[in-house]
Amino acid sequence: MVGFAGVLLLSGMWNCLRPRGQGSSDLFNDTPVNQPSVKPEGEQPPSLFSFSPKQISTRPLKSLRLKLEKSKPTDRDDSSLAEFDSQATNLGDYNFGEGYAPEKSWGSSKMFSWVSLLSQYCQSGDFSVTGAKTLAQTALGRTLTEAEHLKIDEIYASELTDPKKYGVVCLWAISNLEFVSQ
Amino acid sequence: MKKLIGLGISLLFLGVGSLLTTQFAAEEPPYTNQQLAAYMRHLATPLIGRSLKSNEAFFIETQGFKQARFILENWMKSPEFETSFKVMIDDLIRTGGNSSNGIDFDLPGRIAKYIVRNKLPFEQIITSEFCVDQDFTRVNCDTNAPVGAGVLSTRAFMTSHTGRFNLTRASALLNKFACMDYPVPFSLEPPAAKEDLLPEFRAESLGDLSGLNAPSFDDRGNTNCYSCHSQFAPHSQLFVKYDNTGLWDANANGVQDPERDFGLSQGNFFASHYANPERSASETGVFFGKEVKNLNEAAKALAESKFFYQCGIRNTLAYVFKLDERQAGDINTRLLDQIIDSFGDEKPSVQELFTRTLLHPLVIESAMKSLGIKP
Numbered sequence: 001m002v003g004f005a006g007v008l009l010l011s012g013m014w015n016c017l018r019p020r021g022q023g024s025s026d027l028f029n030d031t032p033v034n035q036p037s038v039k040p041e042g043e044q045p046p047s048l049f050s051f052s053p054k055q056i057s058t059r060p061l062k063s064l065r066l067k068l069e070k071s072k073p074t075d076r077d078d079s080s081l082a083e084f085d086s087q088a089t090n091l092g093d094y095n096f097g098e099g100y101a102p103e104k105s106w107g108s109s110k111m112f113s114w115v116s117l118l119s120q121y122c123q124s125g126d127f128s129v130t131g132a133k134t135l136a137q138t139a140l141g142r143t144l145t146e147a148e149h150l151k152i153d154e155i156y157a158s159e160l161t162d163p164k165k166y167g168v169v170c171l172w173a174i175s176n177l178e179f180v181s182q
Numbered sequence: 183m184k185k186l187i188g189l190g191i192s193l194l195f196l197g198v199g200s201l202l203t204t205q206f207a208a209e210e211p212p213y214t215n216q217q218l219a220a221y222m223r224h225l226a227t228p229l230i231g232r233s234l235k236s237n238e239a240f241f242i243e244t245q246g247f248k249q250a251r252f253i254l255e256n257w258m259k260s261p262e263f264e265t266s267f268k269v270m271i272d273d274l275i276r277t278g279g280n281s282s283n284g285i286d287f288d289l290p291g292r293i294a295k296y297i298v299r300n301k302l303p304f305e306q307i308i309t310s311e312f313c314v315d316q317d318f319t320r321v322n323c324d325t326n327a328p329v330g331a332g333v334l335s336t337r338a339f340m341t342s343h344t345g346r347f348n349l350t351r352a353s354a355l356l357n358k359f360a361c362m363d364y365p366v367p368f369s370l371e372p373p374a375a376k377e378d379l380l381p382e383f384r385a386e387s388l389g390d391l392s393g394l395n396a397p398s399f400d401d402r403g404n405t406n407c408y409s410c411h412s413q414f415a416p417h418s419q420l421f422v423k424y425d426n427t428g429l430w431d432a433n434a435n436g437v438q439d440p441e442r443d444f445g446l447s448q449g450n451f452f453a454s455h456y457a458n459p460e461r462s463a464s465e466t467g468v469f470f471g472k473e474v475k476n477l478n479e480a481a482k483a484l485a486e487s488k489f490f491y492q493c494g495i496r497n498t499l500a501y502v503f504k505l506d507e508r509q510a511g512d513i514n515t516r517l518l519d520q521i522i523d524s525f526g527d528e529k530p531s532v533q534e535l536f537t538r539t540l541l542h543p544l545v546i547e548s549a550m551k552s553l554g555i556k557p
Contacts, residue, residue, distance in 0.1 A: 097280035141233025
């Protein structure tokens, strides 16, 4: 429990450290997409195309499931996502056959479930500091910032075992708002 | 060593690609290659379910638009893009998932995947006369209707949009694939003749409704029933032979069952708007002013209009950038029409629709601005 809380705190702290415009996923808007409605001709807004953030939302769970697979392409243990898959609708996946619509909000309870169900995913991999940084960069799709490098180095300088250090970095990367919403 | 070989192959691959992609060569763009790479980062997950790779970012940052286009086109060839388009369609029409009560909720998604996999025209999402089974072989659709109409002619779509008078099905067709709500301009969809409709739908004011079995206003407080229902009538008629589980029956007649709620016909069917029993039993309708024999012809009439493509582009941008209904509705039609013009005379595939849309200079610039991607 303390470990999860630490990860969440770390994640929040790092989001604050990262400058806007460099993968700042909080710029994303939310609300499900459907049902755009056309305004009558001649009543168009002046800009051709614009949007602004209103609330935080995740990508569809099926996209995130793919993203998890691709984040560890060379070291993927299929069973590590079995528990995640079994709880997919609780994490917001849709299944209209069973009456589940997509649920794309991202709040503390879903974040907690997300981290809990992915702890096994973060228990395998290249536990070295390079391995942890590679995972984070692959998951986020960008070069890590200097602040992020320093934080990971700091974690790897701690007394924790390498698998635990790796687990902290891994959980930070895949529970990052940038990962789930972008 | 493996990484070096991989990078070498990537360099060769992308180098050849850049030679092949000259069509989009343009003037100096108003953004840097770094900004373009940041923009592509926002496209990767919705399109292929992964983040931008470091080598992709490198090539975009060093070679710019041509590489971005080459990479995007490669993404469109991946099985992951098939899945992404399925997710987009599922989200749009509220389908996808397990089979339930004999209804295959994943059928619309398979049609979407099949269309992408075979690079069929985008319009086939609503006009294809076939459905596809688990092995992606063409089969008849599961409604038992004589002719299919893409995802519309699936029991999953039909059951996700049941409602009295088939109003929900007609609304979904117009709303999801033309991005319009009722009433649409009469110049686009001429109203049904008042005398052909049930008396309740002829009313244009509260006074007209006295003594009739109908609500006095709709959920928007509108007391002019005729303004919307005169257009609902020819659209909802296309669904009159589909029951509440999506099964088609030639014998359905659309006549109001006097023993049941307003809008319900006999059996599991929904009532027609039309007063004449012969007319109420016919699934012929009118769509955007064109007389159509059935749902398939209506879908084709819709797909022939620019509104279908405008809506497809709105839905694409809404899916990729997570726009809400208002934001998608606010996209300027001049931009949409420019993208449509770029299709030329050919009917675009899903891949072409996405590529032309997401690489349109104004889309890139506008999205960069909204996403806060700065030099």
